[in-house]
Each structure stands twice: as structure tokens, then as C-alpha cells.
Amino acid sequence: MKANYKFSNVCGTVYRQGNVLFTPDGNSLLSPVGNRVSVFDLLNNKSYTLPVENRKNIAAIALSPDSNVxxxxxxxxxxxxINFxxxxxxxxxxxxxxxxxIQFSPDGKYIAVTHDSHVQVWHTPNHLAREFAPFNLHRTYTGHHDEVLSIRWSPDSKCFLTTSRDMTAxxxxxxxxxxxxxxxxxxxxxxxxxxYFSANGQTIYTVSRDGAVFTWKAKVMDQDMDTDDESPPVPSTSNGKVQRGSTNAIATTRWGVHxxxxxxxxxxxxxxxxxxxxSNLLVVGFSTGVFGLWEMxxxxxxxxxxxxQEKISSVAVNPSGEWLAFGARKLGQLLVWEWQSESYILKQQxxxxxxxxxxxxxxxxxxxTGGDDGKVKVWSVHTGFCFVTFSEHxxxxxxxxxxxxxxxxFSASLDGTVRAFDLVRYRNFRTFTSPKPAQFSCLAVDPSGExxxxxxxxxxxxxxxSVQTGTLLDILTGHEGPVSALAFSPAGDSQLASASWDRTVRVWSVFGRSRAVEPFTLNSDALALAFRPDGKEFAASTLDGQVMFFDVKEGKQTNVIEGRKDVAGGRKADDRMAAANSSSGKxxxxxxxxxxGSCLxxxxxxxYVVLYDVRGGEGVMMKRFQISQNLSLDGTEEFLDSRKINSAGINTDLIDDRGDASDLEDRMDTTLPGATRGAGDMSVRKYRQEARTKCVRFSPTGRAWAGASTEGLxxxxxxDTVTFDPFDLTIDLTPQAVLSVxxxxxxxxxxxxxxxxxxxxxxxxVYEAVPRGDVRLLARxxxxxxxxxxLRFVAEHLDRSPHLEFDLLWVQALMMAHGRYLKDRSGEHAAILRTVQKSLGNVEESISKLCDENSSTMNFLLDQMRLTKRKDDVMLES
Incomplete structure (x- = not known):
């Protein structure tokens, strides 16, 4: 059993806070998800999360113009x-x-960063060389009287605009x-x-929070001197004292409100x-969840x-101006809108x-996945996107x-219903209820699905x-505490195991005539239950941190794992004792x-998520995965940080700072007393999410496992996502060797x-060196x-290469030779096939356009030839 599982993706979260931005090619969107960054490939309909973590939730991101940094x-x-x-x-x-x-200059040489009421400009570090101190400060700019909020560079990278809370730019x-x-x-x-600067740098637009947009242009020399510009006139270039940089027309312009x-x-x-x-498009997001698009x-x-339904937190536009991206922090929404066709490119929540x-x-x-919001969402592992949401609960x-x-x-809910959803027609086709209202805390489906x-x-x-009829077949009674977990035996022998807080696990013969039930006694309240795939053994976890294993046929305990030390997490901000001495969450x-069945x-x-080797009753911990290092979550730090303790002995993380928020809706406390989503205790003034994993599941293929965590799915x-297979490489495989072959x-x-x-x-x-006559043979x-x-390479080559017939020959030969292979794996290679289809569509469009233009030209030449011939005939007759 391999244990070298690596972090692969975060699916259940698409946006948390901070700014979203497009890559320079406009095909991908970067979105902060907690302390990580997810990349949404809008062209290939895929998403992935970078395997790097910040210390806390990300507030701002910036990508260099060449997409390297x-x-x-x-x-x-x-x-x-980060090397992106x-x-x-x-x-x-x-x-x-x-x-x-934080913004890169258009030439990529500088980075401008807000620093409270100041602005710092740094030289962009080299992403290829390892430097001891890569960040080199260019200058610090002062002048604002309050916090600086945004920076925007001029097109020539010689100057930049800043805006601030002091109501000025x-x-x-x-x-x-x-x-x-x-x-x-x-x-x-x-x-x-x-x-913002206009494209030619002759106009500046400023937008304020109250909905005012000012247009600034150069002043006419004889204009009245009553102005908002408090800078003195700039000396002309004829005095010989201005530096070479004075060719900057934006800096020498006297600006006024137009x-x-x-x-x-x-x-x-x-x-x-x-x-x-x-395109002179101004995109504005409002506090009501409305966005507007204005042409300036x-x-x-x-x-x-x-x-x-909530305010839009971030907005971005791709380089071509066709797609608009929006992020809504409170609901965790991410949307990409194509404004010309009025359609969604991406809509995720x-x-x-x-x-x-x-x-x-x-x-x-x-x-x-199922959540506290009462929604059931279905996600594609291949693309990382949610493709259907059921909100009936x-x-x-x-x-x-x-x-x-x-x-x-199937889904069970605390609303007292169990619902069955058809994933072919995407509908709720059956609802199961109990005779008396009950809150369902667990669910199990018979291996036959009936x-x-x-x-x-x-x-x-x-x-x-019964799934077929929807009728209630039986009610099993006997537990004296809440039922916490259910599991049918995978062996198909009609056995159902139920774990309860009454410190027992009961195994019921639900379809047998005897209706036999066998109780297994535990040392503490049972929290979780799982059958081994062969159905001969099951494991149950208890409140005291143990995992106990029982042989179903023999009816006896076979092994026990003491997991208290393995699962013990970090210290919470309001804990009064060290993490080692705290019993909560263990x-x-x-x-x-x-x-x-070899590992659990x-x-x-x-x-922490722990992987145990349970073969032969050993119960050895193979690996412990830390799901998050985000210090914005409770329970990630092992020790109390004394730097966060103020003079009154209070942890600053527990101080409610909502009153410092700029928006009224952010300052208001709308939580109800006793609500665990806001503040579980009236004395708690600030609620922080805890780092925890509520559910873990292995993929049936064994190549991956997933966890429903605070950070998402x-x-x-x-x-296995490396760019090359090391087993296929030898020490002799070099570019020179390829060229010699x-x-x-x-x-x-x-x-x-x-x-x-x-x-x-x-x-x-190598591809362009292949003779045209050998294409079919090589494709086979x-x-x-x-x-x-x-196939992906040929499709991308088709978009930007003049070798049109050569590329079309390759596409035809590959489809003829390997079409059946690609069809059988159409789900796996859907993105590649879409790329090929898009490239062929572009080629068809360009060729048809060229043919139309040529036919018009030919008709014109023919008309001219007839006209000339007619004139010649007239001259001969005369």
C-alpha cells in the first residue's frame, strides 16, 4: 500500500477573499481560496490549486505580465x-x-505595494536565479493622509495613480x-x-465609494486657476534643467476635472x-450584488x-475585454460573465x-458533498467543478x-427526510420520511441499492x-442514545451495523427471519463506523480516541488503536491549557x-488525518497528513503565541474588530445568542473557524482520498502528475540525443x-521535421x-502556425488511427477534444472568410475585364 499521497486540489471552495485576476493570455482565472490560490482554466474547463500555502488567508495577489512570478x-x-x-x-x-x-508594472520590472498611507515600489525579483535577498526597494512614496487602497500603473510604466481613504487620488x-x-x-x-488611465494616457478616471465618477483631462492654458490640482507648474523643457525623465507627458500635464x-x-x-x-469599459460592483458596465x-x-444576493467583493476583466470575473466573499461565489453574448462562462459556489x-x-x-446550508453538491474529480446542486433539503x-x-x-438531513436524487435526469425522485418527525444523523445504502x-x-x-416503493419497511429499536453511524456489510449478507452514543455497536440481520441482533460493547460513545471491504470485520471509533476492531463472525474484538496522540491537534485561541493537555477533539x-482492506x-x-496499516492486527501509523497550515483557523498552532497577548492578558485574536470595518453591514452583529455559526457563547466576541475534517473517504480506485474540511473539499x-515519467528516462536521454536521432x-x-x-x-x-508522406504511418x-x-500539441500548433495542411493531415491521421481509443475515454480526454474542435472551427472560419474575400475580388476583376472588353469593342466600332 502506497502512502505517498500528495495534496492535489481544493474543490469545494472557489473564492474566499482578496482580488481575483486573469492570466495575461486571458484563458485562466486566479482566485484566493483561504491561504491557497486556485487556478481555473476557462478554456479547458478544469481547475487546480497550487500546492503552496501562506501563513494566513490571502488578502492580495499579483501576477507578472510574463506569467512567471x-x-x-x-x-x-x-x-x-512563487514560480507560477x-x-x-x-x-x-x-x-x-x-x-x-499590489500591482506589477506593465513592463514587469517593478512591483508597487500599498503600505498603510505610503506606497512602496520594489524591483521585481529574478525567478530563475536563487538570490539571498531578492526584494530590493526602489523608493517609498508618501503624501496620502490615510490608508492607500489601490494602485494603477500608466501604460509606459513611468508613473502610477494611487487612491486612498482620504478621498483623494x-x-x-x-x-x-x-x-x-x-x-x-x-x-x-x-x-x-x-x-485609471485611458489607453493613450490623456484621460484619468476616478471612482469613489458614493458612486461618483470624475473624468480628468489636461487643462487649457488660459483656464481659470481655480483647480483641485495643488501642484505648481512644471518647468518647460527649454530651461535645460529637467532630467531626461521629463519626457513623461502624463507627469507634465496640468490635470483638471472635465x-x-x-x-x-x-x-x-x-x-x-x-x-x-x-475598450474604455468601466466595470463596477455594488453592495447590492449588482454589477454595471459603462463605456467611457x-x-x-x-x-x-x-x-x-450579497455584495461583490472583487472584479476583474481579461486582457481582451470579453470576460468579466466577479467574486462574492460572503457566499463564496465566483462568476465569469461574457458581456457581449450575455452568458456565463463560469458560475461556481x-x-x-x-x-x-x-x-x-x-x-x-x-x-x-453535503453541507450545513442544506445543499447537496456533485463535483467532477477531473475538472474540479460542481455540475449540479440539489437544494430540496x-x-x-x-x-x-x-x-x-x-x-x-441518497442524502439524510436534520429536516427529517431522506431524499433520493436521479443523476441522469437531475431530479429528486423519492423522499423518505418517518412516522414521527426525527432528525436523521446518518445514512446507509444496501449493496443492492434496494x-x-x-x-x-x-x-x-x-x-x-424500500427505494422502489418508498414505503417504510422496518424500525429497529434498542439503542439508548443517538445513532451516530450506520453501515451495511459489503459482503451482501443482509447485515447492518449501527453505532450509538450508548457505547454499543449493534449488528442487525435485517432481512433474516430471526431478526437477530448482536451488540458489541465499547469503552466510550461511538462516533464513526466502517466495514472492511470483505465484510468480515468492522472498525468503530470512540470518544476516548480509540479505534476498535471486531470480527463479525466470531463476535469478538480483534484489535485496538490508541489514536489520542495521533489525532491531537493544535491549540485554540481561547484554550486555557496546552494542546498536549487538552482533551477536546482527540x-x-x-x-x-x-x-x-489493508489500511484505514x-x-x-x-x-490531522491519519493513515493506519491494519494488516495482521498491527495498527501502525503509516502517515499523518496536516490538512492546513492556515493560522487564520483555530487549532493550527501547537503553542500559544505570546506576541498576541496584550497588556490586559487578552489574546488579540479574540478581540472583536468588526467595529473597525468601513461598511455598515460589516460592523453590524446579526448573530443570534447560542448560534454556533456566529458565537456559541454570549461571552465570545469573535468566532473563528476551526481546522477540522468532518468526513474522509477513499476513492474506489485507491489513487486518491478526499476530506470534507473547513477549507473545502x-x-x-x-x-502521478509529473511532467515526465522518470522510468522512461535514461542518463543518455538529452536534447542532443533527440536531435541526433x-x-x-x-x-x-x-x-x-x-x-x-x-x-x-x-x-x-521534431514535429515540423516529419515528412508529409510519413504522417499517416507515424500516426498509426x-x-x-x-x-x-x-493531439493537444497539434491543436495548439494549428492556432498559431502557417502549416495548415500539415496540421490538418496530422489531425485526420490521429483520429483515423486512434479514434476508438479516444471515444472510449471521452470523459478523460474531453478537454483535449474540445481544444481540437475549437482549433478546427477557427480554421474553418478563417478559410471561409478568405474564400469570401477572394470570390469578391475575383468577381470585381471579372467585371473590370468585361468593362474593358466592352470599351475596346466600342472603340473598334467607332
């Missing part, structure tokens, strides 16, 4: 410098203060200019959220804004659309509250389970229903066997070797393991 800054101002293409942390840096905005130059003082853009009556526009939306504030200079400078409203449970389909390609979901064929999904069972937490009973609440995965109210998989005209061997090295320039060189002989890679 990504900087993520957390709430405390601690930053990570490889997902590797290059350097850690501390900006010392919280960062509101300022213009700074990168390098000092003689006689230049930072120019102030005043006149707004509320916080200025954004200031026009004032207002959104005029009652009881609405502007929350976020962005501007696309090329005419201030023409193109679109106004309500996309969320995670669970509003905690994720409670998950289940894999038998083929391991799909995961279903009216209370938290306690457990979900799939039928054997994977086309029916019987579903649910346990109650208030009546202490187990209910069984128990497993979820268990899962591997497909071969266990998770609980802790930051985390997936750990065996690390190519020189010997062994084209198939050279192409395979190039794909093993996975270096794009080398692949392109190409090993199938390299066919998807070759």
Missing part, C-alpha cells in the same frame, strides 16, 4: 514569491503591514523629475476606490471597480445585472457553511451515499425504506478503509523521446500513451 500576500502582510509555472515557492518576504493592493512618477510634485486629484466626497458623472443608485455603495483601457468617456451604460459529508461514485470520477445534511450503480444519490437506512439522533431508532469522527484512514475535529492523490531520420523514435522530455521547443522541431505507430499529448 506570482506574489501572494496574506492578511498580516507576509508574502510568498512550476508552483514552487522561491522566497518568503514580510511587508510588515497589511497590503490592500495622487499621481506619482517612478523616478524623480526636477520640479515635479505628486499631483492630487481632489473633489470626491467619499473614499476613492479606483483611479466631467462629473454619478450612478444615482439609492442605498447602494460602490464596493469594487476596474477599467479596461483598450461618454458614461454610457451597457449592462446592469444582479448576479449575487461552494457550501455557505461547513461541509459535513462526502461520498465517491463507484467509478471514482464524481464526489457528492431545508436543514443541514448529515450524510450522503451513492447506490451501487452510481446513478442514484434498501436505504437512516439513524435518528433524537428518537434513537433506525429506519429502513477522537476520530470519520473512518474509511482502502479498497484492499481516520479524521476528526483536528488538523480537499483531495490528496498519488503524485532526428538527424538519422528516425522520426517516430525522435517524437517519442521529445515527448518523454516534454520540452515544447524540442517537440515542435504512435504509442497510445502519447496520443493525447500529441
Amino acid at each position: 506570482l506574489i501572494t500576500v496574506d492578511e498580516d502582510g507576509r508574502a510568498l514569491l 509555472r512550476r508552483g514552487i515557492v522561491l522566497h518568503h518576504f514580510n511587508f510588515q503591514k497589511p497590503v490592500k493592493d 495622487r499621481l506619482f512618477t517612478l523616478d524623480p523629475l526636477e520640479g515635479f510634485r505628486p499631483k492630487t486629484f481632489a473633489g470626491h466626497r467619499d473614499t476613492v476606490l479606483g483611479a 466631467e462629473r458623472h454619478y450612478f444615482n443608485l439609492a442605498n447602494t455603495k460602490v464596493v469594487c471597480t476596474t477599467f479596461h483601457p483598450t 468617456p461618454a458614461f454610457t451604460n451597457l449592462h446592469t445585472l444582479s448576479i449575487s 461552494g457550501h455557505y457553511f461547513d461541509m459535513n459529508t462526502l461520498a465517491y461514485t463507484p467509478d471514482g470520477q464524481t464526489i457528492a 431545508s436543514a443541514p445534511i448529515s450524510e450522503v451515499a451513492f447506490a451501487k450503480n452510481g446513478q442514484v444519490l 434498501v436505504v437506512a437512516a439513524g435518528s439522533s433524537d428518537s434513537f431508532e433506525v429506519f429502513l425504506w 477522537a476520530f469522527t470519520s473512518l474509511a478503509y482502502t479498497a484492499d 484512514l481516520a479524521g476528526g475535529n483536528s488538523k 480537499i483531495i490528496y492523490s498519488l503524485d 532526428l538527424g538519422e531520420k528516425e522520426f517516430l523514435k525522435a517524437l517519442v523521446l521529445a515527448f518523454r522530455l516534454n520540452e515544447r521547443p524540442l517537440i515542435q522541431r 505507430q504512435m504509442p497510445v500513451v502519447y496520443v493525447p499529448q500529441l
Whole structure:
């Protein structure tokens, strides 16, 4: 059994806080999810999460224009410098203060960062060289009287605009200019959220929180001197004293207000804004969940659309200006809108509250989750996207389970219903209820898929229903405490095991005439239960941290694992004792066997998930996974940080700072007394989420496991996503060796070797060297393991290469030779096939357009020829 599972993806969370941004090619969207960054590939319909973590939740991110360097800054101002293409942390840096905005200059040489009321500009570190101190400060810019909120560079990277809470915007130059003082853009009556340059740099737009948009242009020389610009006139270049940098036209311009526009939306504030200079589009997100699109400078409203029930936290526009991305923090929504076609490119939302449970389909390609928000969501493992949401339940979901064929999904809820969902037609086709109202805390489905069972937490009973008819078959009584877990025996011998807080596990023969029941006594309250895949043994976890194993046939205990020390998590902010002495959370609440029954995965109210080897009754811990290192969550620190204790002896993490928020709705406390989602105790003034895993499940293939955690649906998989297979490499496999094989005209061997090295320039060189007549032969002989890679390469080559006929020959030959292989795995290779389809569509469109143009030209030439001939005939007749 392999234990080298690596972090793979976060599926259940798409946006938490901070800014979203597009990559320079406009095909991918970066979104902060807690202390990680997820990348959504909008072209291939896939998502993945970078395997790097910040210390706390991310507040701001920035990507260099060449897509090589990504900087993520957390709430405390601690930053990570990341090689974006490889997902590797290059350097850690501390900006010392919280960062509101961080921007790369258009030429990629500088990084501008907000630093309270100041702005710092740093030289961009080299992502290829390992430097001792890669961050080199260029200059610190002062002038604002309050916190700086945003930065926007000019197109030539010689100056930048900043906005602040002091209701002004300022213009700074990168390098000092003689006689230049930072120019102030005043006149707004509320916080200025954004200031933007037009594409030609001759117009500046400023947007304030109260919905005012000012247009600034150069002043006419004889204009009245009553102005908002408090900088003195700049000396002309004829005096010979101005530095070479004075060619900066933006800095030497005398700016004045040209026009004032207002959104005029009652009881609405502007929350976020962005501007696309090329198309002069101003995008604004409001506190009501509405976004608007205005064309400047005419201030023409193109679109106004309500996309969320809560305020929009972040907005971004892709480089082409076609797609708009929005993030809503409170609901965890992420949307990408194509404004010209008025359609969604991406629309995703995670669970509003905690994720409670998950289940894999038998083929391991799909995961279903249930949350405290009463919703059941179904996620694709391959793409990382949720493709259907069921919201019929009216209370938290306690457990979900799939039928054997994977086309029916069952869910149990505290609203007293068990529902069955059809995953072919996406509908709730059956609802199971009890004679008296009961809160269902657990669920189990018979291996045949004909019987579903649910346990109650208030009546202490187990209910069984027929899936075909929906009728109640039986009520199993005998437990004296809430039923916490249910499981049918995988052996199909009609045995149902139920675990309860009455310190027993009961095994019922539900379909036998004897209706026999066998109780197993535990040392403490039972929390979780799992059958071994062969059905001969089951494991039960208890409140005292033990995992006990029982032989079903012999009816005796076979092994016990003391897991208190293994699952023990970190110290919470309000704990009065050290983590080692605290008993809270030192128990497993979820268990899962591997497909071969050799290992057991266990998770609980802790930051750890533990993998045990249970072969031969050993119970040895193989590996312990830490699901999160996010210090914004409770229970991730092992020791109390004395730096967070103030003079009154109070932990600063527990001090409620909502009163410092700028928005009224953020300052208001709407939580009810006793509500665990806000404050479980009236004395608690601040609620922090805890790092915990409520449910763990192994994939049926054994290649991955998933956990329903505070951070979302985390997936750990065996690390098989490397760019090359090391077993296929030898010490002699080098680019020079590939070129020598190519020189010997062994084209198939050279192409395979190039794909093993996975270096794009080398692949392109070998590919373009293949003779046209050998394409069909090579396509037939190409090993199938390299066919998807070759097909993707041909599709991308088709988009930007003049070798049109050559690429079309390759596509036709590959489809003819390996079409059946690709069709049988259409789900796995759907993104590649879509890329090929898109490239062929673009080619067809360009060729048809060229043909239309040529036919018009030919008709014109023919008409001219007839006209000339007619003139010649007339002249001859005369």
C-alpha cells in the first residue's frame, strides 16, 4: 500500500477573499481560496490549486505580465514569491503591514505595494536565479493622509495613480523629475476606490465609494486657476534643467476635472471597480450584488445585472475585454460573465457553511458533498467543478451515499427526510420520511441499492425504506442514545451495523427471519463506523480516541488503536491549557478503509488525518497528513503565541474588530445568542473557524482520498502528475540525443523521446521535421500513451502556425488511427477534444472568410475585364 499521497486540489471552495485576476493570455482565472490560490482554466474547463500555502488567508495577489512570478500576500502582510509555472515557492518576504493592493508594472520590472498611507515600489525579483535577498526597494512614496487602497500603473510604466481613504487620488512618477510634485486629484466626497488611465494616457478616471465618477483631462492654458490640482507648474523643457525623465507627458500635464458623472443608485455603495483601457469599459460592483458596465468617456451604460444576493467583493476583466470575473466573499461565489453574448462562462459556489459529508461514485470520477446550508453538491474529480446542486433539503445534511450503480444519490438531513436524487435526469425522485418527525444523523445504502437506512439522533431508532416503493419497511429499536453511524456489510449478507452514543455497536440481520441482533460493547460513545471491504470485520471509533476492531463472525474484538496522540491537534485561541493537555477533539469522527482492506484512514475535529496499516492486527501509523497550515483557523498552532497577548492578558485574536470595518453591514452583529455559526457563547466576541475534517473517504480506485474540511473539499492523490515519467528516462536521454536521432531520420523514435522530455521547443522541431508522406504511418505507430499529448500539441500548433495542411493531415491521421481509443475515454480526454474542435472551427472560419474575400475580388476583376472588353469593342466600332 502506497502512502505517498500528495495534496492535489481544493474543490469545494472557489473564492474566499482578496482580488481575483486573469492570466495575461486571458484563458485562466486566479482566485484566493483561504491561504491557497486556485487556478481555473476557462478554456479547458478544469481547475487546480497550487500546492503552496501562506501563513494566513490571502488578502492580495499579483501576477507578472510574463506569467512567471506570482506574489501572494496574506492578511498580516507576509508574502510568498512563487514560480507560477512550476508552483514552487522561491522566497518568503514580510511587508510588515497589511497590503490592500499590489500591482506589477506593465513592463514587469517593478512591483508597487500599498503600505498603510505610503506606497512602496520594489524591483521585481529574478525567478530563475536563487538570490539571498531578492526584494530590493526602489523608493517609498508618501503624501496620502490615510490608508492607500489601490494602485494603477500608466501604460509606459513611468508613473502610477494611487487612491486612498482620504478621498483623494495622487499621481506619482517612478523616478524623480526636477520640479515635479505628486499631483492630487481632489473633489470626491467619499473614499476613492479606483483611479485609471485611458489607453493613450490623456484621460484619468476616478471612482469613489458614493458612486461618483470624475473624468480628468489636461487643462487649457488660459483656464481659470481655480483647480483641485495643488501642484505648481512644471518647468518647460527649454530651461535645460529637467532630467531626461521629463519626457513623461502624463507627469507634465496640468490635470483638471472635465466631467462629473454619478450612478444615482439609492442605498447602494460602490464596493469594487476596474477599467479596461483598450475598450474604455468601466466595470463596477455594488453592495447590492449588482454589477454595471459603462463605456467611457461618454458614461454610457451597457449592462446592469444582479448576479449575487450579497455584495461583490472583487472584479476583474481579461486582457481582451470579453470576460468579466466577479467574486462574492460572503457566499463564496465566483462568476465569469461574457458581456457581449450575455452568458456565463463560469458560475461556481461552494457550501455557505461547513461541509459535513462526502461520498465517491463507484467509478471514482464524481464526489457528492453535503453541507450545513442544506445543499447537496456533485463535483467532477477531473475538472474540479460542481455540475449540479440539489437544494430540496431545508436543514443541514448529515450524510450522503451513492447506490451501487452510481446513478442514484441518497442524502439524510436534520429536516427529517431522506431524499433520493436521479443523476441522469437531475431530479429528486423519492423522499423518505418517518412516522414521527426525527432528525436523521446518518445514512446507509444496501449493496443492492434496494434498501436505504437512516439513524435518528433524537428518537434513537433506525429506519429502513424500500427505494422502489418508498414505503417504510422496518424500525429497529434498542439503542439508548443517538445513532451516530450506520453501515451495511459489503459482503451482501443482509447485515447492518449501527453505532450509538450508548457505547454499543449493534449488528442487525435485517432481512433474516430471526431478526437477530448482536451488540458489541465499547469503552466510550461511538462516533464513526466502517466495514472492511470483505465484510468480515468492522472498525468503530470512540470518544476516548480509540479505534476498535471486531470480527463479525466470531463476535469478538480483534484489535485496538490508541489514536489520542495521533489525532491531537493544535491549540485554540481561547484554550486555557496546552494542546498536549487538552482533551477536546482527540477522537476520530470519520473512518474509511482502502479498497484492499489493508489500511484505514481516520479524521476528526483536528488538523490531522491519519493513515493506519491494519494488516495482521498491527495498527501502525503509516502517515499523518496536516490538512492546513492556515493560522487564520483555530487549532493550527501547537503553542500559544505570546506576541498576541496584550497588556490586559487578552489574546488579540479574540478581540472583536468588526467595529473597525468601513461598511455598515460589516460592523453590524446579526448573530443570534447560542448560534454556533456566529458565537456559541454570549461571552465570545469573535468566532473563528476551526481546522477540522468532518468526513474522509477513499476513492474506489485507491489513487486518491478526499476530506470534507473547513477549507473545502480537499483531495490528496498519488503524485502521478509529473511532467515526465522518470522510468522512461535514461542518463543518455538529452536534447542532443533527440536531435541526433532526428538527424538519422528516425522520426517516430525522435517524437517519442521529445515527448518523454516534454520540452515544447524540442517537440515542435521534431514535429515540423516529419515528412508529409510519413504522417499517416507515424500516426498509426504512435504509442497510445502519447496520443493525447500529441493531439493537444497539434491543436495548439494549428492556432498559431502557417502549416495548415500539415496540421490538418496530422489531425485526420490521429483520429483515423486512434479514434476508438479516444471515444472510449471521452470523459478523460474531453478537454483535449474540445481544444481540437475549437482549433478546427477557427480554421474553418478563417478559410471561409478568405474564400469570401477572394470570390469578391475575383468577381470585381471579372467585371473590370468585361468593362474593358466592352470599351475596346466600342472603340473598334467607332
